[in-house]
Amino acid sequence: MTMVRTLMSGASRCAMAGALLFLGACTVGPDWHEPTPVLPAIFSPPVGESAASQVDGADIDPAWWTIFDDAELSSLERRVASTNLDVAEATARLAESRAERRMVGADQYPSTNANASYARERASPNGVLSLLGTTQQQSTATIANGSPGFGPTSLPGSSGAAPFDLWQYGFDASWELDLWGRVRRAVEAAGAAVDATADLRRGVLVSALAETARDYLQLRGVQAQIAITRQNLDIATHSLSMTQLRLANGATTNLDVANAAAQVSAVQAGLPALQKQEAQLVNALSFLLGAPPRTLAAELATPKPIPPVPPRIPVGLPSELARQRPDIRSAEARLHEATADIGVAVADFYPRITLGGSFDIQALQFSGLGSWESQQYGLGPSISLPIFEGGRLHGALELRKAQQKQAAIIYQRTVLQAWHEVDDALTAYNAAQNQRSQWLDAVRQNRIALATAQSQYAQGAIDFLNVLTIQNQLLSVERALVQADTDTDIALASLYKALGGGWQSDFPIEAVDAGGRRGAAIGPPSASDMAGALAADRSER
Template sequence: MRKTILFLLALSGCNAVGPDFSPPETGLPDRAFVAGARTGAPDPMWWAGFRDPTLTALVGEAANTNLDVRTATLRVAESRFQRGVTASAQMPSLNGDAKVTREQYSQNGILSLMNGLVPGGIDVPPITDNYVGFDAAWEIDIWGRVRRSVEAADAQVQVSEDQRRDALLSVMAETARDYIQLRGVQVQIGVLNDNIRIAQEILKLADERQAKGLASALDAENARSQLEGYRAQLPPLEQQESELVNALSFLVDQPPGALKTRLGQARKSPLALGAVPTGVASDLARRRPDIRAAEAQLHAATAQTGVAVANFYPTITLTGQAGLDSLNPDTLFRGSSFQWSFGPSVTLPIFNGGRLTNTLELRETQQQQAALAYRKAILRAWHDVVNALVALRLEKARHVRLSEQVVHARKAAEIARDRYRDGVTDFLNVLSAERTALIAEQEQARSATLLGVDQVQLYKALGGGWEGFFPAAPDSRSAALNPN
């Protein structure tokens, strides 16, 4: 018996059945994403490049307080606890047992068979049985079913950790994007207010010329019409401003309007127009949390396939029981009351209606799906970076042209006002020039916002920005409940 048990224990250290996981090829080249792109490592603190202290503070607050990130942190703890549950199968189970049983045998049951053999029959009084002991069981993991299950659980822990990093990266990017859009809207409000003041000056000029008989009432009415049109554009912008302030408040776990005073009016949008280092394409699989999570999911699916294969093999369990048993409680703890049993048991699947076969095919199909999901994550990330680089490059070129247009449009508007004041041009030329200047300034402001948003999108596509946060999963429930 001893040699048999030692042999079984030795077998449990052998390689597990089923496929072994190896990281798949990414298919990403060891070169820049597009020609001319910088190949240095992206800045993990990319939001600081906008040189806006308020933005930097908000990103830090969102990383520490955002509800989605905190929920993802709890899911990491959940996966760790689940891994502990799975790993417990590697150890023996030991249970204590104590009982007192009072039993009366039926005179019409088995004892009735003795009535013809024993004169007067057998009269057995009620029996009290006292027992104290323990029982143990330990599955000998010869085929690696338990080890594959633990391997799958470890991979699921990695999935949850990378999903938390992905949630953190998304929250950081959303915070930066909403902040830049807020500042852009506030700049547009400032541009519109400046043009309202100019429109009021033009109306005053038209009224003065009408009073002197140098212009008709038509000029003044046209001026008033344009002024009211400008004023009508303010409420939609103010609504956008309020919604963006509330969106940022939500991201940092604050009630609506909590950041209104803090996020006062801005005169320009934050920009970080330096060339963005993107690294080489092959580094993307290491940085993007969604790719890392997809690879870990493939690892888990591969290990679950191994579990399904192991289920075809016999299950060998060592069981044992030891205790003290006595009908008299006074003799329960004597050596003569000791009893024990020990030995292996084998369970061999013979017929199960195709359950094991279908389970294996199910796990193999899930493994194939996970492989395709990994490939899709790689390809999507590659497209995201290239699209973001192209969008940023083209928007930079557009922003330069719009800035030139603003200079010329504002100069043309000043010339038109001067010529109207001197009586050498029609008032409609003034209105047209002012309208053109306003449109150019608004487009320039929107372009500045798009530049910032495109930069944020590029950094998010590159997968950076989580390296300095959550370097390891929480090791306890308290760490999960208090991610700060």
Template sequence: MRLSFRALITGLTIAATGCAVGPDYHKPTPWTPPAWQPSTRADQAPGHSVPVAVAADVAWWDQFHDPELSALERRVATDNLDVRVATARLAESRAQLRMAGAERFPGLSASGSYSRSQYSTKELQRAISRVGGELGGENGQFIRDSSGSAKIPQLDMWADSIDASWEVDLWGRVRRQYEVARADMAASEEEQRAVLIGRMAELARDYMTLRGAQQQLRITHDDITVAGQLLTLAQSRYRSGLVSDLDVESARSQLAADQAQVAPLEQSIAEQINALSLLMGAPPHALDAELATPSAIPPVPPRVPVGIPSELARRRPDIREAEDKLHAATADVGEAVAEFYPKITIDASFGFQSLSFRDLGFWNAKAWNVGPSITLPIFQGGRLRGQLELKKSAQKEAAISYQQTVLGAWRDVDNALTAYREEQLRLDGLKREADADAHSLELARSQYRSGLVTYISVLDAQRHALSSHLSVTQSTANVSGNLVALYNALGGGWEIAMPDLEAMQVAKATH
């Protein structure tokens, strides 16, 4: 065992002083636009929600001050099926990392065996006869004559041993392999984070659309009430002989047109509730009791913290995932380079062997061996060189993908900021239009009662008022939805610390 111990110490020393061949990974410098700044209060209209360059809020959904939205967002982490799939993939990556890490240490195994053997007696007799022939004389003749009675008995072999094997990582192949697995696991973590953030943003957008549709349905019902009142007024004036039946039929037509808009809006509401149910991993209509009651569109906060430009690469999970993939691709190149170098393995075993079971535990039945082996690739038909070129090309692809991801992230942020600002300006114009249309409708109704205008004027005013009110509601939902898109583009939500999704999902499953 002294020799085995010395060989192990020698191998450890060699590995400790060895180097890892191939390129080392260097973290890329985060790129930011040279003159990018979020919109300031100076270029916003009074009363607008303004993005400010301060630390972004992790729980951005709480900025809307809607308890129902916040409750749904907290449930996404445990209920959404896509998030659960991403969590399972992360567990797979962790298992692969553990397997790759095991290669850095010696492998130990214990074995025991028993065999009963019968060797060829004929071969033994032939060998004895040949020996006698070579000796000659009387002794040789005696040996040849007695060879026919030679017989090999059946043999029992008992053995047990502890075996060890360890690759001396002289060129860093095992270390590069572990580095790849660690980078892949980090990429899986960022993928899980991206899925969670994306599903939370999708839920918030669907929630804004649902509340907007519910408000549009309320406005339509209010307009139906107004249309009913106008129909009653037209019928009264017709009975008094002040107008023709054309006014009555026009009023009845407008009432029917308003009533026809109810069904599409109710369909949209049902579809949005089903979409939210799917995000919760629940069947259709599972959230009807929770969401069917109409509620206002969650308002946007007056100030929107968007962080500073240099922090975007730290917040966006897709950027960090692309960076981890570049790291893995770089380490892959080092592993491919190490394949060109000799592979040194130290094998050792210690145990007992005996032809009798009762002698197996005696010290003089011990058997051991220890020694290194070396494997040197001489001719592989170009396989190793082709593998190296493949890994180098994959590294270049990963570097380009990283650059593309960073540029795409800044495009998303800039587009989201623009959409958020411009939709608020559009909403200002729609509100002014809606106020004017509402005033026009009141004037038209008053003048119609006085007989100053025909019903066509009232009908046009009512149509414009309904259309502008619906547009205001839709734009209000769009503003809130665009803010959600902005938070999503900024990588908002769990960008610094992730909840323990596996523990949360297990805890939910056990209740």
């Protein structure tokens, strides 16, 4: 009775009152509507005191790293898409997904096969052919060409009919009439899977671009710290020379000389760790470009200043975030795929009608294969109707509906996470700038203090311990300032990663992606949020 009600419901949807061959336009299951993500009209101002460099709603340049105005960084970024191994792996996964879609799409077309065979056969007199009622009389069955006849007749004492040759060649074809849209829904789902994989590849590229910028900026920061350390080493060496001169003149003691020598050694001790960091960052950049260790050592050996940030930072509008972030785009495609899979599950409740046909040439002699009289053929439809499946079809449908709801939740979570990441990145960028301003003032004051202390020590007004203390403070705040400069640049790179930029030039969206959400005929965008628009039961059948 359940199946009868199912078929009656399907009849009301598809108008099964006439010829089934003309119902190809009927597609069961829910239709896809693009979701409308919940996002603010504008990005909220960052938490804390506003810094000098601020964001605005201007369009984002896909090559966002050019905002640093660093030719070396731009060169590295241009090479990432073509040489990064993670991107290459993601490209291979995309080719795999497209091949799977082609396999699914093949079900839309007739399947034809050519065949040829030869067999040496012999019939059993005690088998099925014995039902013909033969006797044990001596009989001779012949055909026109003189070969032994086919059947259980046999000579006395023999063990059955004589063997014979069977030659055959021909072709056969079959085609499932997609009356309920099962194949079309499967192709739609496979196309959405291609879209999801393509956006995953874009996401890998965005991460690689951001990581390249982060490592490069850190490298310039470490090189700046090495330069500062060497400058402070010069200062410490000068102080040591001054104390030694004062000792020679009897104006100080060995204590000041020992303290000054210890300061020189302490500053020198910081260099190996910084040089190790520099080498590791060069190797990290080499790895991102798919190159062996130290490949970029010569290219990046010359230190360059840490790039300054511009006064205005274009970040676009929040409404564009869902189109820019590859993870949101991929989650949307997975939701599309899950929605189409419901249609496949619903179509399994309906009959499958397949047209089949064959044409063969068959002969008992090889010479007969060229004769038109040796032809045989068959043509006709077949129908398969599920009657009892032990709840398998209903379970499959419930599974697909649950998977669609899960995909909707993942989509919502991805959008919300993106919003949080952008907001956090805006706050981090603003805070890094404010912190840099404080360290810049601290460096300025410490340099004045050190110059004053050195002058007073030369005049004998203070002891060397005061000079040593101020010199250590200057080294510390100068390193902190360099780190603040680096952190500000890295915060800006993280902001653009959160915005999802950088993939548009290398992996643009195709005008028509066959079978995908941009190539398939879909309904207009829904005006409601996906949280309340995922009732797939509305069109279960």
